Amino acid sequence: MKLYYSPGACSLSPHIVLNEAGLPYTTEKVDLKSKKTESGADFTTINAKGAVPALVLDDGSVLTEGAAIVQYLADQKPQSGLAPPAGTMPRYRLIELLNYIASEVHKNFSPLFNPRAAADWKAAAIANLESRFTWLSGYLGDKKYLLGDTFSVADAYLFTVLGWTAKVGIDLGKWPVLAAFCARVAARPKVQATMKAEGLIN
Numbered sequence: 001m002k003l004y005y006s007p008g009a010c011s012l013s014p015h016i017v018l019n020e021a022g023l024p025y026t027t028e029k030v031d032l033k034s035k036k037t038e039s040g041a042d043f044t045t046i047n048a049k050g051a052v053p054a055l056v057l058d059d060g061s062v063l064t065e066g067a068a069i070v071q072y073l074a075d076q077k078p079q080s081g082l083a084p085p086a087g088t089m090p091r092y093r094l095i096e097l098l099n100y101i102a103s104e105v106h107k108n109f110s111p112l113f114n115p116r117a118a119a120d121w122k123a124a125a126i127a128n129l130e131s132r133f134t135w136l137s138g139y140l141g142d143k144k145y146l147l148g149d150t151f152s153v154a155d156a157y158l159f160t161v162l163g164w165t166a167k168v169g170i171d172l173g174k175w176p177v178l179a180a181f182c183a184r185v186a187a188r189p190k191v192q193a194t195m196k197a198e199g200l201i202n
């Protein structure tokens with residue numbers, strides 16, 4: 001398998017999952033502005049959506065959308081516990097969380113990274129994020145991870161998007177539960193290794 005990624009982007013989530021699952025893979029970096037890959041290929045010929053993550057499977061087909069990719073990866077290694085078994089209620093809880101993170105958190109960051117976004121759009125996005133953080137904080141409560149004691153692919157995704165708060169000037173310290181969650185996930189050896197591989201930490 002090959003993961004197309006951009007350092008610190010949402011592709012960090014499947015990158016963490018690949019390492020947590022211990023699956024064999026290679027990576028290639030993508031410049032999201034020029035849509036060129038590290039080897040000079042036109043990324044839009046690999047993923048016509050032009051967005052990371054994109055995962056090339058061993059049969060050559062390409063899987064996109066982070067929420068789908070992380071579930072595919074977890075299902076390659078069910079014993080990793082990164083996703084509850086398909087068809088069970090805990091799996092639907094996982095999907096519920098992945099969808100919430102994708103549509104309510106991830107995409108509310110978009111205007112904050114867009115130099116053409118107007119100030120009132122940015123302010124509305126920050127207000128949206130703040131209310132989502134408050135909900136997530138209550139959902140996590142005193143649990144270690146989103147599903148309880150076990151680290152799942154939803155935690156990899158939430159950790160990834162919460163990592164953008166510092167870049168856009170949101171103080172995560174206002175949500176101590178989320179700040180503690182990020183510290184807990186960041187301390188995981190495979191998360192450390194992934195962040196090092198992407199050049200996010202030394």
Ligand SMILES: N[C@@H](CCC(=O)N[C@@H](CS)C(=O)NCC(=O)O)C(=O)O
Binds near residue numbers: 049051067
């Ligand atoms: N719906 C996609 C969105 C992926 C996405 O927003 N990727 C961003 C990086 S975090 C990207 O590649 N943006 C560049 C672009 O869309 O041109 C998913 O959930 O995987």
